[in-house]
Amino acid sequence: MSSPTESPVFARRIVGVETEYGITAVTGDGGRTLSPDEIARYLFRPVVSRHASSNIFTPNGSRLYLDVGSHPEIATAECDSLTQLLNHEQAGDRVVNDLAVQAEAALAADGIDGRVYLFKNNVDSVGNSYGCHENYLVGRRLPLRSLGKQLLPFMITRQLICGAGMVGRAGGGFPAGFLLSQRADQVWEGISSATTRARPIINTRDEPHGDAERFRRMHVIVGDSNMSETTFALKIGSTLLVLEMIEAGVALPDFEMDNPIGHIRDIARDLTGATQLDLKSGGTVTALQVQEATLAAATAWLDERPDEGTPTAELRKVVDLWTRQLEAIRTQDFSQVDREIDWVIKLNLLNRYRERLGEDWTHPKLAQVDLAYHDIRPDRGLFPMLEGRGLVKRWTDDAAIAAAVNTPPQTTRARLRGEFITCAEALGAPVTVDWVNLKVNGPEPRVVELSDPFAAVDERIDGLLAYLEDNAGVYGRV
Incomplete structure (x- = not known):
């Protein structure tokens, strides 16, 4: 087996995820809502008390900190396989939930009957966006802009398979309705060094956090935060496969687009995947066709890839779900994935409420359901409730997640x-x-x-x- 620093293909690849959480707290009598800054201070009180800082590294190797806008954030430790990363991403939810439990106790001690809410989503109630960023180690020999050029068509259309979904407001020439992705309307460039001023899909800031002569960190900003373990696995697993193919020189179809940012918004509003995308080379292709061609290449690649890092058998599970999701989009029969894909699960919930309410997408109750889906608190969130009742499929298990709370990845x-x-x-x-x-x-x-x-x-x-x-x-x- 070749070492990862010698092989031109990073089958064993370092990957990590940064998750920002939305927070709010409401008093028990429905009175004053604490400001994000106030509840953030309660949330991080035990951290600051112990470490004299709100920016720390934890015993499981991850980084916990308070980000701009009073958002708790966890950046997972370096992982070198898919399920390992999922376990540590889910462990992050447990860490911030434990802080919320302590914050509610501290509020009570101060005479405040406050309930703390934590949301793993990407857009708040007034339209502010916060991220879920993915980091992939890539080889220095391949220029990042060249890599990004090949990767962009996949990233723009990836929301079809792993978007978190949301109730979209009317605006920008679009009516109110359901969107596949929460981040699609929040990015403004394809590839750039910006992060907040003009969010790109791929960030080029060169921070390898390692030997800069050998490694480069590809920072992906466009992805949604996922509640579903299986959707998260599909998001990361499919991207790992595409990166492997690019670095291995696998010939992928030329889908370079004329207006990628314009297209990403259109794709978000088309559940059929039929959005026509203008190619720089001339002609058009649909979003679904981009995904289908990429899937076909990934399926063939599984027979060639070095069985390192994420086991090939595990990636076959990714390809199976990828295949079923694209078939569901093609046929518009989502019954085969309605317990595995975030946006499908959420859309089914919202449609049931719409039928009951007899209203269009502007009813405020739908926005409440949308938000409640992302509440990670076990006793309040809609998705945790579905998971507790066995109504959604899982990729990992509670024991593995619990172990990851205090134990770092053992292979990095x-x-x-x-x-x-x-x-x-x-x-x-x-x-x-x-x-x-x-x-x-x-x-x-x-x-x-x-x-x-x-x-x-x-x-x-x-x-x-x-x-x-x-x-x-x-x-x-x-």
Whole structure:
């Protein structure tokens, strides 16, 4: 088996996800709603109390912080397989839910009967957007703009298979109605270095968090946050397959588009996938045809790919769901995927409410149902309720997610970071941690740089841990 740094195909690929959560809190009597800043302070009180910061790395190797706009955010540790990433993404939900439980207790102690709501979605009630960003390690030898050019047609049409769905308001020349994706209307460029001013589909900011001569981090901004485990697996798994094919030089159809940003909005409003996309080379292709051609290439690629990283058998499950979802779109019979694809699950819920209400898409109750679908609190959210009743399919299980809450991935450098943090916290040692560097601040500063994200074993970290243990008496906690 070739190492990931020698092989031209990154079948074993580092991948991570950054999830921003929407928060709000309402008093029990339906009175004053706390501001996001107020509830964020309650939410992060135990974090700040313990670490004197609202930006920390946790024992499972992930980063927990308070982002712009008072959004709690978790960036997963480096993962090198699909289910491993899913477990750590779901573990993030549990971490912020635990903070919400503690926040409600703190509110009660202050005489406030407050309920804290946490939403894993991408657009709030007044139209502000927050993200779910995907990070994929790619080889430095392939220019990112060249990679992005080949990837964009897939990314623009990917909402057909993994959008979270939403009730869209009237505006921009479009009537109110159901949208496949929450992020489609929030991006303004195809490929650029911007993140908030003019959100692109693919961000080119060069932050590899590793050896910059060998690695590049591809930062995808366009994806929706997914409640469904199976939809998340399809989103990440399909993208991994496309990246593998591009790096392996597999000939993919030339679907470069004349106006990708204009098309992404049209696709979001067409549940049939029949949106005509203008190609730079001339002619047109439908969104569904782009996905079908990409799926056909991915299906063939499974017989060739190195069986590294995410097991090929696991990716065959991805391709199976991908196939069934495209068939459902083609036939408009969604019964074969109505427990697995977020936007299909949500649309069925909303249509039941519409039939009951006898109203169009402008009824405020529909927006409430839309939002409640994304509430991650186990006792309140619509999707957690469906999951608890066995009405949606799962990809992983509760035991694996629970293990990921405190245990880092064991096959990447996250293992080293997690062990270092766990030891330092047990001893009360002053340390500084980021994605690459692990530093003991005293009694004498010592730092180790981890430039290879694939390296799960490093003798230098063994020495750093020994140094911490040797100075346990200095730190005052044994």
